[in-house]
Amino acid sequence: MKIFCIGRNYVEHAKELNNPVPKQPMVFMKPDTALLLKNRPFFYPEFSQNIHYEVEVVIKIGKVGKYIEPQFAHKYIKEVTLGIDLTARDLQSQLKAKGHPWEIAKAFDNSAVLGTFQPYAPWKGKDIPFQLEKNGEIVQDGTTADMIFDFSKLISHISQFFTLKIGDLIYTGTPEGVGPITIGDEYKGLLDGQEVFSTRIK
Numbered sequence: 001m002k003i004f005c006i007g008r009n010y011v012e013h014a015k016e017l018n019n020p021v022p023k024q025p026m027v028f029m030k031p032d033t034a035l036l037l038k039n040r041p042f043f044y045p046e047f048s049q050n051i052h053y054e055v056e057v058v059i060k061i062g063k064v065g066k067y068i069e070p071q072f073a074h075k076y077i078k079e080v081t082l083g084i085d086l087t088a089r090d091l092q093s094q095l096k097a098k099g100h101p102w103e104i105a106k107a108f109d110n111s112a113v114l115g116t117f118q119p120y121a122p123w124k125g126k127d128i129p130f131q132l133e134k135n136g137e138i139v140q141d142g143t144t145a146d147m148i149f150d151f152s153k154l155i156s157h158i159s160q161f162f163t164l165k166i167g168d169l170i171y172t173g174t175p176e177g178v179g180p181i182t183i184g185d186e187y188k189g190l191l192d193g194q195e196v197f198s199t200r201i202k
């Protein structure tokens, strides 16, 4: 099982980090050891002092495919949920400055919070609103309507390079409003108004 993540897929988020808006989807990966499932807590690791939350819609692939045309890409989506792409922003900034790969800032253990999957069919072709609640307050409020590259374009693009297999996940990028996590925080993900995950920082 592979976990793909997309960077800078919302204009306002690219702006808040002073990044240019990409012309092609920016793809990176996390290993399966990054998954944090079943509302388990996240233990703040010692290697970073500035871990940020990034709430993202996550799609699960339901069919094997390669060189998928955008017009058929929706057939490869089985389920959707929300997750958090936890990012060690301090490490990431240092690595970016040196032009180095950023796995240790993005793909460390438990850096991929994952919610409960919902069938995709009811949303097919519709925009999906989603929110991240931090300690009872909404800190990120997005809709897939604001994505630079929609689900179909992402699936088509990734499948030019990687064979997609059943169960592969795509974290589709975060809207604006990212920020640091603190020990004691509680986060909840709301997908179209329904809670799909909660996690506490310890």
Ligand code: ZN
Residues within 6 Å of the ligand: 005, 006, 007, 054, 056, 085, 173, 174
């Ligand atoms: Zn992200």
